[in-house]
Amino acid sequence: MRAAPLLRSTLAALSLVAVLPAQAGLFDDEEARRAILDLRSRIDQTGEAQRKKDAELAEQVNGMRGGLLELNATIEQLRAEIARLRGINEQLQRDVSDLQRRQKDVQQGIDDRLRKLEPQKVSVDGVEFLADPEETRQFNEALAQLRGGDFAGAGSAFSAFQRRYPSSGYGPSAQYWLGNALYGKRDYRDAINTFRALVNNSPDHPKAPEAMLAIANCQIELKDIKSARKTLDDLQKAYPKSEAAQAGRQRLAALK
Known part of the structure:
Protein backbone atom coordinates (compact mmCIF):
# COMPACT_ATOMS: atom_id res chain seq x y z
CA MET A 1 0.00 0.00 0.00
CA ARG A 2 2.94 2.37 0.52
CA ALA A 3 3.91 2.11 -3.22
CA ALA A 4 0.47 3.32 -4.33
CA PRO A 5 1.14 7.14 -3.97
CA LEU A 6 4.45 6.80 -5.83
CA LEU A 7 2.77 4.88 -8.64
CA ARG A 8 0.08 7.47 -8.95
CA SER A 9 2.67 10.26 -9.12
CA THR A 10 4.63 8.40 -11.78
CA LEU A 11 1.50 7.83 -13.89
CA ALA A 12 0.59 11.46 -13.64
CA ALA A 13 4.07 12.46 -14.79
CA LEU A 14 3.90 10.07 -17.71
CA SER A 15 0.55 11.50 -18.68
CA LEU A 16 2.05 14.95 -18.76
CA VAL A 17 4.98 13.69 -20.82
CA ALA A 18 2.53 12.07 -23.21
CA VAL A 19 0.72 15.35 -23.89
CA LEU A 20 3.87 17.35 -24.27
CA PRO A 21 4.27 16.55 -27.96
CA ALA A 22 0.75 17.80 -28.53
CA GLN A 23 1.69 21.09 -26.96
CA ALA A 24 5.14 21.33 -28.51
CA GLY A 25 3.93 24.04 -30.71
CA LEU A 26 2.98 26.17 -27.77
CA PHE A 27 6.36 26.02 -26.01
CA ASP A 28 9.83 26.39 -27.31
CA ASP A 29 12.50 23.88 -26.58
CA GLU A 30 13.85 25.70 -23.51
CA GLU A 31 10.52 25.89 -21.83
CA ALA A 32 9.90 22.23 -22.57
CA ARG A 33 13.19 21.26 -20.95
CA ARG A 34 12.39 23.36 -17.89
CA ALA A 35 8.99 21.78 -17.63
CA ILE A 36 10.46 18.29 -17.84
CA LEU A 37 13.15 19.10 -15.28
CA ASP A 38 10.58 20.58 -12.96
CA LEU A 39 8.39 17.54 -13.37
CA ARG A 40 11.30 15.19 -12.68
CA SER A 41 12.22 17.26 -9.60
CA ARG A 42 8.70 16.99 -8.26
CA ILE A 43 8.67 13.26 -8.97
CA ASP A 44 12.00 12.86 -7.17
CA GLN A 45 10.76 14.91 -4.22
CA THR A 46 7.60 12.88 -4.05
CA GLY A 47 9.57 9.63 -4.18
CA GLU A 48 12.00 10.88 -1.54
CA ALA A 49 9.16 11.91 0.75
CA GLN A 50 7.56 8.54 0.25
CA ARG A 51 10.83 6.76 1.00
CA LYS A 52 11.19 8.78 4.21
CA LYS A 53 7.67 7.86 5.22
CA ASP A 54 8.38 4.21 4.41
CA ALA A 55 11.59 4.36 6.41
CA GLU A 56 9.82 6.01 9.34
CA LEU A 57 7.05 3.42 9.19
CA ALA A 58 9.58 0.58 9.01
CA GLU A 59 11.42 2.07 11.97
CA GLN A 60 8.18 2.25 13.92
CA VAL A 61 7.35 -1.33 13.02
CA ASN A 62 10.83 -2.47 14.04
CA GLY A 63 10.50 -0.54 17.27
CA MET A 64 7.15 -2.13 17.97
CA ARG A 65 8.57 -5.56 17.14
CA GLY A 66 11.48 -4.98 19.51
CA GLY A 67 9.07 -3.81 22.21
CA LEU A 68 6.95 -6.92 21.73
CA LEU A 69 10.02 -9.14 21.96
CA GLU A 70 11.12 -7.35 25.13
CA LEU A 71 7.60 -7.62 26.55
CA ASN A 72 7.51 -11.35 25.79
CA ALA A 73 10.89 -11.80 27.45
CA THR A 74 9.65 -9.93 30.52
CA ILE A 75 6.51 -12.07 30.62
CA GLU A 76 8.58 -15.25 30.46
CA GLN A 77 10.82 -13.96 33.26
CA LEU A 78 7.75 -13.19 35.36
CA ARG A 79 6.34 -16.65 34.68
CA ALA A 80 9.62 -18.24 35.72
CA GLU A 81 9.71 -16.10 38.88
CA ILE A 82 6.11 -17.01 39.73
CA ALA A 83 6.92 -20.71 39.27
CA ARG A 84 9.99 -20.33 41.50
CA LEU A 85 7.99 -18.52 44.19
CA ARG A 86 5.24 -21.14 43.95
CA GLY A 87 7.84 -23.86 44.49
CA ILE A 88 9.27 -22.00 47.48
CA ASN A 89 5.79 -21.55 48.91
CA GLU A 90 4.98 -25.24 48.52
CA GLN A 91 8.28 -26.16 50.20
CA LEU A 92 7.55 -23.75 53.04
CA GLN A 93 4.12 -25.31 53.50
CA ARG A 94 5.70 -28.76 53.66
CA ASP A 95 8.30 -27.50 56.13
CA VAL A 96 5.61 -25.91 58.30
CA SER A 97 3.53 -29.10 58.23
CA ASP A 98 6.58 -31.17 59.14
CA LEU A 99 7.48 -28.76 61.94
CA GLN A 100 3.93 -28.85 63.30
CA ARG A 101 3.95 -32.65 63.20
CA ARG A 102 7.28 -32.83 65.04
CA GLN A 103 6.11 -30.25 67.55
CA LYS A 104 2.97 -32.32 68.15
CA ASP A 105 5.07 -35.47 68.61
CA VAL A 106 7.36 -33.67 71.06
CA GLN A 107 4.39 -32.29 72.99
CA GLN A 108 2.80 -35.74 73.05
CA GLY A 109 6.05 -37.20 74.37
CA ILE A 110 6.22 -34.52 77.06
CA ASP A 111 2.60 -35.13 78.03
CA ASP A 112 3.24 -38.88 78.22
CA ARG A 113 6.27 -38.37 80.45
CA LEU A 114 4.37 -35.94 82.65
CA ARG A 115 1.52 -38.40 83.00
CA LYS A 116 4.02 -41.00 84.13
CA LEU A 117 5.17 -38.60 86.84
CA GLU A 118 1.78 -37.27 87.88
CA PRO A 119 0.04 -38.88 90.87
Whole structure:
Protein backbone atom coordinates (compact mmCIF):
# COMPACT_ATOMS: atom_id res chain seq x y z
CA MET A 1 0.00 0.00 0.00
CA ARG A 2 2.94 2.37 0.52
CA ALA A 3 3.91 2.11 -3.22
CA ALA A 4 0.47 3.32 -4.33
CA PRO A 5 1.14 7.14 -3.97
CA LEU A 6 4.45 6.80 -5.83
CA LEU A 7 2.77 4.88 -8.64
CA ARG A 8 0.08 7.47 -8.95
CA SER A 9 2.67 10.26 -9.12
CA THR A 10 4.63 8.40 -11.78
CA LEU A 11 1.50 7.83 -13.89
CA ALA A 12 0.59 11.46 -13.64
CA ALA A 13 4.07 12.46 -14.79
CA LEU A 14 3.90 10.07 -17.71
CA SER A 15 0.55 11.50 -18.68
CA LEU A 16 2.05 14.95 -18.76
CA VAL A 17 4.98 13.69 -20.82
CA ALA A 18 2.53 12.07 -23.21
CA VAL A 19 0.72 15.35 -23.89
CA LEU A 20 3.87 17.35 -24.27
CA PRO A 21 4.27 16.55 -27.96
CA ALA A 22 0.75 17.80 -28.53
CA GLN A 23 1.69 21.09 -26.96
CA ALA A 24 5.14 21.33 -28.51
CA GLY A 25 3.93 24.04 -30.71
CA LEU A 26 2.98 26.17 -27.77
CA PHE A 27 6.36 26.02 -26.01
CA ASP A 28 9.83 26.39 -27.31
CA ASP A 29 12.50 23.88 -26.58
CA GLU A 30 13.85 25.70 -23.51
CA GLU A 31 10.52 25.89 -21.83
CA ALA A 32 9.90 22.23 -22.57
CA ARG A 33 13.19 21.26 -20.95
CA ARG A 34 12.39 23.36 -17.89
CA ALA A 35 8.99 21.78 -17.63
CA ILE A 36 10.46 18.29 -17.84
CA LEU A 37 13.15 19.10 -15.28
CA ASP A 38 10.58 20.58 -12.96
CA LEU A 39 8.39 17.54 -13.37
CA ARG A 40 11.30 15.19 -12.68
CA SER A 41 12.22 17.26 -9.60
CA ARG A 42 8.70 16.99 -8.26
CA ILE A 43 8.67 13.26 -8.97
CA ASP A 44 12.00 12.86 -7.17
CA GLN A 45 10.76 14.91 -4.22
CA THR A 46 7.60 12.88 -4.05
CA GLY A 47 9.57 9.63 -4.18
CA GLU A 48 12.00 10.88 -1.54
CA ALA A 49 9.16 11.91 0.75
CA GLN A 50 7.56 8.54 0.25
CA ARG A 51 10.83 6.76 1.00
CA LYS A 52 11.19 8.78 4.21
CA LYS A 53 7.67 7.86 5.22
CA ASP A 54 8.38 4.21 4.41
CA ALA A 55 11.59 4.36 6.41
CA GLU A 56 9.82 6.01 9.34
CA LEU A 57 7.05 3.42 9.19
CA ALA A 58 9.58 0.58 9.01
CA GLU A 59 11.42 2.07 11.97
CA GLN A 60 8.18 2.25 13.92
CA VAL A 61 7.35 -1.33 13.02
CA ASN A 62 10.83 -2.47 14.04
CA GLY A 63 10.50 -0.54 17.27
CA MET A 64 7.15 -2.13 17.97
CA ARG A 65 8.57 -5.56 17.14
CA GLY A 66 11.48 -4.98 19.51
CA GLY A 67 9.07 -3.81 22.21
CA LEU A 68 6.95 -6.92 21.73
CA LEU A 69 10.02 -9.14 21.96
CA GLU A 70 11.12 -7.35 25.13
CA LEU A 71 7.60 -7.62 26.55
CA ASN A 72 7.51 -11.35 25.79
CA ALA A 73 10.89 -11.80 27.45
CA THR A 74 9.65 -9.93 30.52
CA ILE A 75 6.51 -12.07 30.62
CA GLU A 76 8.58 -15.25 30.46
CA GLN A 77 10.82 -13.96 33.26
CA LEU A 78 7.75 -13.19 35.36
CA ARG A 79 6.34 -16.65 34.68
CA ALA A 80 9.62 -18.24 35.72
CA GLU A 81 9.71 -16.10 38.88
CA ILE A 82 6.11 -17.01 39.73
CA ALA A 83 6.92 -20.71 39.27
CA ARG A 84 9.99 -20.33 41.50
CA LEU A 85 7.99 -18.52 44.19
CA ARG A 86 5.24 -21.14 43.95
CA GLY A 87 7.84 -23.86 44.49
CA ILE A 88 9.27 -22.00 47.48
CA ASN A 89 5.79 -21.55 48.91
CA GLU A 90 4.98 -25.24 48.52
CA GLN A 91 8.28 -26.16 50.20
CA LEU A 92 7.55 -23.75 53.04
CA GLN A 93 4.12 -25.31 53.50
CA ARG A 94 5.70 -28.76 53.66
CA ASP A 95 8.30 -27.50 56.13
CA VAL A 96 5.61 -25.91 58.30
CA SER A 97 3.53 -29.10 58.23
CA ASP A 98 6.58 -31.17 59.14
CA LEU A 99 7.48 -28.76 61.94
CA GLN A 100 3.93 -28.85 63.30
CA ARG A 101 3.95 -32.65 63.20
CA ARG A 102 7.28 -32.83 65.04
CA GLN A 103 6.11 -30.25 67.55
CA LYS A 104 2.97 -32.32 68.15
CA ASP A 105 5.07 -35.47 68.61
CA VAL A 106 7.36 -33.67 71.06
CA GLN A 107 4.39 -32.29 72.99
CA GLN A 108 2.80 -35.74 73.05
CA GLY A 109 6.05 -37.20 74.37
CA ILE A 110 6.22 -34.52 77.06
CA ASP A 111 2.60 -35.13 78.03
CA ASP A 112 3.24 -38.88 78.22
CA ARG A 113 6.27 -38.37 80.45
CA LEU A 114 4.37 -35.94 82.65
CA ARG A 115 1.52 -38.40 83.00
CA LYS A 116 4.02 -41.00 84.13
CA LEU A 117 5.17 -38.60 86.84
CA GLU A 118 1.78 -37.27 87.88
CA PRO A 119 0.04 -38.88 90.87
CA GLN A 120 -2.71 -41.28 89.87
CA LYS A 121 -5.68 -42.57 91.77
CA VAL A 122 -5.24 -46.12 92.99
CA SER A 123 -7.27 -48.45 95.16
CA VAL A 124 -5.57 -50.93 97.48
CA ASP A 125 -7.31 -53.04 100.11
CA GLY A 126 -10.50 -51.02 99.59
CA VAL A 127 -8.80 -47.66 100.15
CA GLU A 128 -8.47 -45.04 97.38
CA PHE A 129 -5.65 -42.50 97.33
CA LEU A 130 -3.22 -40.74 94.98
CA ALA A 131 0.19 -42.28 94.33
CA ASP A 132 3.11 -41.53 92.04
CA PRO A 133 3.67 -44.09 89.26
CA GLU A 134 7.10 -44.93 90.68
CA GLU A 135 5.59 -45.37 94.12
CA THR A 136 3.03 -47.81 92.71
CA ARG A 137 5.70 -49.67 90.76
CA GLN A 138 7.89 -50.25 93.82
CA PHE A 139 4.97 -51.41 95.94
CA ASN A 140 3.82 -53.87 93.28
CA GLU A 141 7.35 -55.20 92.81
CA ALA A 142 7.70 -55.85 96.53
CA LEU A 143 4.30 -57.55 96.60
CA ALA A 144 5.27 -59.70 93.60
CA GLN A 145 8.40 -60.87 95.47
CA LEU A 146 6.28 -61.86 98.44
CA ARG A 147 3.81 -63.78 96.31
CA GLY A 148 6.73 -65.47 94.59
CA GLY A 149 7.95 -66.82 97.92
CA ASP A 150 10.98 -64.50 98.19
CA PHE A 151 10.25 -63.49 101.78
CA ALA A 152 13.68 -62.01 102.44
CA GLY A 153 13.60 -59.94 99.24
CA ALA A 154 10.03 -58.83 99.91
CA GLY A 155 10.89 -57.83 103.47
CA SER A 156 13.80 -55.69 102.27
CA ALA A 157 11.69 -54.18 99.49
CA PHE A 158 8.80 -53.24 101.82
CA SER A 159 11.21 -51.79 104.39
CA ALA A 160 12.88 -49.68 101.68
CA PHE A 161 9.46 -48.60 100.46
CA GLN A 162 8.43 -47.39 103.92
CA ARG A 163 11.63 -45.38 104.26
CA ARG A 164 11.23 -43.76 100.88
CA TYR A 165 7.48 -43.11 101.16
CA PRO A 166 6.73 -42.64 104.86
CA SER A 167 3.42 -40.85 104.15
CA SER A 168 2.28 -43.06 101.30
CA GLY A 169 -1.32 -44.21 100.98
CA TYR A 170 0.23 -47.63 100.55
CA GLY A 171 1.69 -47.35 104.07
CA PRO A 172 -0.75 -49.55 106.04
CA SER A 173 -0.84 -52.18 103.28
CA ALA A 174 2.96 -52.14 103.04
CA GLN A 175 3.10 -52.60 106.83
CA TYR A 176 0.75 -55.57 106.66
CA TRP A 177 2.68 -57.29 103.85
CA LEU A 178 5.98 -56.60 105.55
CA GLY A 179 4.59 -58.47 108.57
CA ASN A 180 3.68 -61.38 106.28
CA ALA A 181 7.19 -61.38 104.82
CA LEU A 182 8.64 -61.57 108.34
CA TYR A 183 6.21 -64.34 109.19
CA GLY A 184 7.34 -66.22 106.07
CA LYS A 185 10.94 -65.88 107.31
CA ARG A 186 9.74 -67.23 110.70
CA ASP A 187 10.83 -63.99 112.30
CA TYR A 188 7.72 -64.09 114.47
CA ARG A 189 8.65 -61.47 117.05
CA ASP A 190 9.44 -58.79 114.46
CA ALA A 191 6.30 -59.82 112.59
CA ILE A 192 4.23 -59.28 115.79
CA ASN A 193 5.71 -55.80 116.23
CA THR A 194 5.00 -54.96 112.59
CA PHE A 195 1.38 -56.13 112.70
CA ARG A 196 0.82 -54.39 116.03
CA ALA A 197 2.14 -51.12 114.58
CA LEU A 198 -0.45 -51.37 111.83
CA VAL A 199 -3.29 -51.96 114.31
CA ASN A 200 -2.17 -49.11 116.58
CA ASN A 201 -1.52 -46.57 113.78
CA SER A 202 -4.39 -47.47 111.42
CA PRO A 203 -7.11 -49.22 113.44
CA ASP A 204 -9.76 -48.41 110.80
CA HIS A 205 -7.78 -49.86 107.91
CA PRO A 206 -9.36 -52.93 106.26
CA LYS A 207 -6.20 -54.94 107.00
CA ALA A 208 -6.27 -54.20 110.76
CA PRO A 209 -8.47 -57.22 111.68
CA GLU A 210 -6.26 -59.54 109.62
CA ALA A 211 -3.19 -58.05 111.31
CA MET A 212 -4.62 -59.00 114.73
CA LEU A 213 -5.30 -62.53 113.51
CA ALA A 214 -1.71 -62.67 112.18
CA ILE A 215 -0.43 -61.58 115.60
CA ALA A 216 -2.28 -64.46 117.20
CA ASN A 217 -0.80 -66.88 114.63
CA CYS A 218 2.70 -65.62 115.39
CA GLN A 219 2.06 -66.09 119.14
CA ILE A 220 0.86 -69.62 118.50
CA GLU A 221 4.06 -70.33 116.54
CA LEU A 222 5.99 -69.03 119.54
CA LYS A 223 3.95 -71.36 121.81
CA ASP A 224 2.58 -68.32 123.65
CA ILE A 225 -0.96 -69.66 123.78
CA LYS A 226 -2.08 -67.36 126.55
CA SER A 227 -1.18 -64.28 124.56
CA ALA A 228 -2.74 -65.78 121.43
CA ARG A 229 -6.03 -66.31 123.23
CA LYS A 230 -6.04 -62.74 124.47
CA THR A 231 -5.29 -61.43 121.00
CA LEU A 232 -8.09 -63.48 119.47
CA ASP A 233 -10.47 -62.30 122.18
CA ASP A 234 -9.51 -58.70 121.51
CA LEU A 235 -10.12 -59.34 117.81
CA GLN A 236 -13.71 -60.40 118.53
CA LYS A 237 -14.30 -57.27 120.54
CA ALA A 238 -12.66 -54.81 118.15
CA TYR A 239 -13.88 -56.22 114.82
CA PRO A 240 -16.79 -58.57 115.60
CA LYS A 241 -18.22 -58.55 112.03
CA SER A 242 -14.97 -59.08 110.18
CA GLU A 243 -13.99 -62.28 108.41
CA ALA A 244 -10.83 -62.27 110.51
CA ALA A 245 -12.98 -62.34 113.69
CA GLN A 246 -14.88 -65.34 112.34
CA ALA A 247 -11.61 -67.16 111.61
CA GLY A 248 -10.36 -66.09 115.05
CA ARG A 249 -13.34 -67.68 116.75
CA GLN A 250 -12.58 -70.95 115.05
CA ARG A 251 -8.93 -70.65 116.01
CA LEU A 252 -9.85 -69.77 119.62
CA ALA A 253 -12.14 -72.81 119.85
CA ALA A 254 -9.28 -75.01 118.64
CA LEU A 255 -7.00 -73.65 121.35
CA LYS A 256 -9.36 -74.60 124.20
